[in-house]
Amino acid sequence: MKTNQKKAWLFLAPTIIFVTLFSIYPILRAFGMSFQGGSLIDLHWNGFSNYQYIFNDPEFWLAIKNTVLYAVISVPVGLAISIMLAWIIFDKVKHKSFFETTFFMPYVTSTIAIGIVFRYIFNGDYGMLNFLLRSLHLPAPDWIDDPAMSLTTIIIFGIWSSLAFNIVILMGALRNIDPNFYTIADMYGASGRDKFWRITMPELVPTIAFLLTMNVIGAFKIYTSVYALFNGQAGVGNSGTTAVFYIYNKFQIVGTPGVAMAATVILFLIILFATFLQRKMMKKVGEN
Amino acid sequence: MKRIRLGVLFSYIILFIFAVITVFPFIYMILGGLMSFQETTSIPPTLIPHHFEWSNYATVFARAPFGRYFFNTVLTASVTTIVSLFNSLLGAFAMVNLRFKGKGLIQLVLLSLLMVPGEAIIFTNYNTIAHMGLLNTYVGLVLPFLTSIFYMYYLQSYFGSISDTIYKAAMIDGASDWDYIWKILVPMSKGGLFTVGLLSFISGWNSFLWPLLVTNEDTMRLLNNGLSAFASDAGSETQLQLAAATLTVLPILILYLIFRKQIIKGVVRNDLKG
Amino acid sequence: MDNNKFVEVKNLRKVYDNGHEAIKNVSFSVKKGDLVCLLGPSGCGKTTILNMLAGLLNPTEGDILFNGKSVIKVAPKDRHIGYVFQNYALYPHMTVLQNVMFPLIVGANKKSKAEAKEIATKYMELTQITELADQKPGNLSGGQQQRVAIARALVQEPQILLMDEPLSNLDARLRLKIREEIRSLVKTVGITTLFVTHDQEEALSIGDKIILFNDGIIQQDDLGQNFYLEPNNYFVANFVGNPVIDNFKVTKTANEIKSSQFTINLADMEQSRFKRELPDGEYVLSVRPENIVPDPDGLFETKVDDIELIGRERILKFTFDNQQVRSLINLEAPIKHGDVVKLKMRLNRVFLFTPEGERVY
Numbered sequence: 001m002k003t004n005q006k007k008a009w010l011f012l013a014p015t016i017i018f019v020t021l022f023s024i025y026p027i028l029r030a031f032g033m034s035f036q037g038g039s040l041i042d043l044h045w046n047g048f049s050n051y052q053y054i055f056n057d058p059e060f061w062l063a064i065k066n067t068v069l070y071a072v073i074s075v076p077v078g079l080a081i082s083i084m085l086a087w088i089i090f091d092k093v094k095h096k097s098f099f100e101t102t103f104f105m106p107y108v109t110s111t112i113a114i115g116i117v118f119r120y121i122f123n124g125d126y127g128m129l130n131f132l133l134r135s136l137h138l139p140a141p142d143w144i145d146d147p148a149m150s151l152t153t154i155i156i157f158g159i160w161s162s163l164a165f166n167i168v169i170l171m172g173a174l175r176n177i178d179p180n181f182y183t184i185a186d187m188y189g190a191s192g193r194d195k196f197w198r199i200t201m202p203e204l205v206p207t208i209a210f211l212l213t214m215n216v217i218g219a220f221k222i223y224t225s226v227y228a229l230f231n232g233q234a235g236v237g238n239s240g241t242t243a244v245f246y247i248y249n250k251f252q253i254v255g256t257p258g259v260a261m262a263a264t265v266i267l268f269l270i271i272l273f274a275t276f277l278q279r280k281m282m283k284k285v286g287e288n
Numbered sequence: 289m290k291r292i293r294l295g296v297l298f299s300y301i302i303l304f305i306f307a308v309i310t311v312f313p314f315i316y317m318i319l320g321g322l323m324s325f326q327e328t329t330s331i332p333p334t335l336i337p338h339h340f341e342w343s344n345y346a347t348v349f350a351r352a353p354f355g356r357y358f359f360n361t362v363l364t365a366s367v368t369t370i371v372s373l374f375n376s377l378l379g380a381f382a383m384v385n386l387r388f389k390g391k392g393l394i395q396l397v398l399l400s401l402l403m404v405p406g407e408a409i410i411f412t413n414y415n416t417i418a419h420m421g422l423l424n425t426y427v428g429l430v431l432p433f434l435t436s437i438f439y440m441y442y443l444q445s446y447f448g449s450i451s452d453t454i455y456k457a458a459m460i461d462g463a464s465d466w467d468y469i470w471k472i473l474v475p476m477s478k479g480g481l482f483t484v485g486l487l488s489f490i491s492g493w494n495s496f497l498w499p500l501l502v503t504n505e506d507t508m509r510l511l512n513n514g515l516s517a518f519a520s521d522a523g524s525e526t527q528l529q530l531a532a533a534t535l536t537v538l539p540i541l542i543l544y545l546i547f548r549k550q551i552i553k554g555v556v557r558n559d560l561k562g
Numbered sequence: 563m564d565n566n567k568f569v570e571v572k573n574l575r576k577v578y579d580n581g582h583e584a585i586k587n588v589s590f591s592v593k594k595g596d597l598v599c600l601l602g603p604s605g606c607g608k609t610t611i612l613n614m615l616a617g618l619l620n621p622t623e624g625d626i627l628f629n630g631k632s633v634i635k636v637a638p639k640d641r642h643i644g645y646v647f648q649n650y651a652l653y654p655h656m657t658v659l660q661n662v663m664f665p666l667i668v669g670a671n672k673k674s675k676a677e678a679k680e681i682a683t684k685y686m687e688l689t690q691i692t693e694l695a696d697q698k699p700g701n702l703s704g705g706q707q708q709r710v711a712i713a714r715a716l717v718q719e720p721q722i723l724l725m726d727e728p729l730s731n732l733d734a735r736l737r738l739k740i741r742e743e744i745r746s747l748v749k750t751v752g753i754t755t756l757f758v759t760h761d762q763e764e765a766l767s768i769g770d771k772i773i774l775f776n777d778g779i780i781q782q783d784d785l786g787q788n789f790y791l792e793p794n795n796y797f798v799a800n801f802v803g804n805p806v807i808d809n810f811k812v813t814k815t816a817n818e819i820k821s822s823q824f825t826i827n828l829a830d831m832e833q834s835r836f837k838r839e840l841p842d843g844e845y846v847l848s849v850r851p852e853n854i855v856p857d858p859d860g861l862f863e864t865k866v867d868d869i870e871l872i873g874r875e876r877i878l879k880f881t882f883d884n885q886q887v888r889s890l891i892n893l894e895a896p897i898k899h900g901d902v903v904k905l906k907m908r909l910n911r912v913f914l915f916t917p918e919g920e921r922v923y
Binding site: 003004005006007008009011012014015016018019021022023024025026027029030033040081084085088089092093097099100101102103104105106107108109110111112113114116117118120121125126127128131160163164165168169171172192217220221223224227228231232244247248251252257260261264267268271272275 | 295296299300302303306307309310311313314316317320328329330331332333374375376378379381382383386387388389391394397398401403404405406407408409411412413414415416418431432434435437440465490493494496497501511512515516519520526529530532533534536537540541543544545548549551552555556557
């Protein structure tokens with residue numbers, strides 16, 4: 001066989017064409033547009049003024065603040081709950097696949113549809129959640145219509161949605177741990193707690209690192225769930241706006257694509273930085 | 289001994305609570321879609337409607353062209369799935385079985401692109417589609433998704449696990465690359481291809497932001513856009529919103545329950561994010 | 563057309579992309595109808611050669627001729643070869659019959675289903691797998707899979723059969739049985755066969771001739787018994803033979819060969835076996851264990867460290883220059899652990915090598 005089989009390019013052609021047109025070109029274009037002013041049909045060079053604009057825009061900072069807060073809270077909490085549930089299912093339950101199937105359901109269902117259900121459950125007046133809270137004599141805030149609650153509601157919905165993927169991946173990782181590790185630990189009389197912290201957790205580190213990365217990237221891209229919860233808005237008075245909301249708004253509604261693309265570039269850099277930071281952190285944990 | 293049992297009991301309680309939290313919205317959605325308007329706003333909330341209001345569904349279909357949404361969604365999800373699977377299949381075959389100059393570079397570029405969030409390019413893609421005059425068309429809805437680096441990468445790892453002597457044997461047996469792909473590779477990877485197809489179809493079914501951008505005519509909307517527009521229009525008529533949401537979720541939920549093993553295995557196998 | 567050079571390999575060289583020179587400069591030829599073994603330790607390049615013969619790898623330099631014609635530019639499918647892979651490479655989703663038929667129903671000169679089935683059936687009878695026709699490879703034993711692989715390789719009626727370690731995945735007993743079957747099968751069909759193996763015993767038993775490789779070059783290309791009786795160099799002498807040959811460090815002077823414990827008078831050696839005039843200096847004297855035996859008139863005295871029973875014979879083990887040395891004796895000899903014995907060498911059966919490995923006696 002030849003060492004350079006040119007026919008390979010024939011097989012790769014569709015992929016290369018589409019990828020160039022719809023992945024590579026738009027990245028370059030987005031970068032270019034972030035230095036351009038005007039509307040889509042009338043773009044012109046305007047240097048760094050888009051960046052200046054967003055850095056002076058309080059709405060941009062609110063979007064970034066919300067997005068970062070969302071990521072910083074929902075990801076660790078969601079992951080911790082997922083680890084706990086995955087471990088319970090793995091260690092203590094007989095019908096593992098039944099629970100796996102159950103917990104994975106949110107992953108395959110439409111965020112928009114489930115968002116509608118959550119909006120109903122979270123309703124301040126006749127929602128199921130507040131009914132339960134009131135009957136337990138707990139404060140029952142207005143989850144949807146109180147601007148101060150917007151982010152909390154988004155975070156709760158985010159955690160609920162994130163469990164599915166996390167649990168299934170963690171279950172896969174738990175199944176991959178050599179059962180002999182536990183057999184040997186039992187022979188030495190290790191307690192359940194010892195086994196969890198000394199065998200399970202260290203073995204899960206690469207998986208947790210992967211999930212952290214995936215979850216954080218996902219969290220920074222949050223859009224659809226906010227849209228669904230607040231019926232197309234970013235919460236009352238834009239209180240729950242996020243980075244992608246901001247980009248969408250500047251691009252489609254306000255009609256300043258340059259500003260939108262500048263925000264995109266910043267978002268992209270933040271994601272890149274967060275991923276990089278995590279890799280470093282996880283490497284440290286792995287070494288210890 | 290007693291302490292261990294308490295721990296187990298405690299674990300079961302936690303598991304039960306979270307299982308309920310996970311499933312409840314689905315059940316409540318289905319039940320809520322069958323309630324009367326009064327029942328949806330009653331305090332204390334109604335859990336099970338006294339009388340199943342099937343007419344809610346008739347109202348939903350009468351108020352918005354959900355049939356059309358279904359058709360659009362099935363069509364675009366199917367086309368994206370079939371074409372992107374075909375392209376990924378060919379590409380993954382070339383990357384796994386052929387030797388050529390530039391392979392390393394291609395792999396590097398594709399892997400880097402895998403890191404780029406879709407939201408970063410979706411707006412410029414909108415721009416491209418608009419320039420091509422493809423807004424509000426089926427072609428515009430599917431075009432950027434006709435190839436998937438992710439699925440290609442997935443198939444690469446799937447094909448890579450097939451011993452390379454199988455390909456060598458086929459070459460000596462006189463099979464062409466095309467023969468190899470269709471008579472050996474595809475039948476041998478049926479499971480993987482099917483799983484990728486399912487996941488692709490599900491993510492096509494649930495797509496939202498892209499169709500929101502490139503369509504504004506009601507006849508071209510996909511289910512989720514139709515649903516969200518309907519939810520706005522239906523305002524406070526929660527029972528109709530929930531009925532419409534059920535319409536959107538139920539088909540995919542049934543598909544999931546039938547093929548749950550393949551889907552979960554597929555997701556775990558390559559940590560696949562659809 | 564020269565039937566003695568049915569397969570001819572000329573100055574073949576292969577350098578991999580990573581710079582590793584797997585094959586340095588290899589030339590050999592194979593007679594029509596012969597079964598030739600390519601023998602060598604793992605990593606010696608024997609599979610690389612087989613892959614180049616099949617066209618699965620391109621040589622960096624050199625030429626390969628089948629039947630007098632260069633096949634370097636010919637695609638694998640057009641080389642008229644059959645190939646049996648180490649892992650058999652059966653298509654797992656096809657039945658045995660479909661596997662065997664596959665080469666006949668794909669490609670340019672495909673046959674009709676009926677015709678293909680007829681030919682496939684013929685070769686399945688020959689390899690005794692007819693009753694397995696509807697099984698999937700996953701349900702077959704290693705030996706059965708092996709037969710399917712051979713049937714598939716033969717079904718195109720190739721001129722040359724290439725086999726890459728075809729027996730290494732079988733258990734010991736089956737290996738013996740199948741290797742006899744393979745030999746009789748290829749002789750019945752009359753096909754020229756190249757058989758790669760790392761097992762010297764397998765090579766000796768199956769091959770009409772053996773080509774021994776190491777470090778990307780041919781160490782010896784010869785009839786089986788000659789590897790034993792007349793090894794080309796130190797590597798061959800040590801690679802072939804079980805138990806392995808005994809090596810003694812010696813120094814040659816004007817008329818003696820001296821080791822730490824024995825001295826051999828040069829006049830006692832068989833003069834005709836010297837390959838050239840030897841300068842004085844360091845050499846390695848090697849002798850097969852059956853040619854160093856207890857004898858009252860022996861060259862040197864030593865204590866028996868251990869005795870190992872191997873079927874009809876025993877191996878005496880003793881220490882010489884801090885290394886273990888072996889002597890093969892028959893079962894009845896009244897020698898036991900701890901005895902002190904005198905050992906004698908059959909001087910017309912010893913070999914002398916230079917420190918570089920060149921054989922000089």
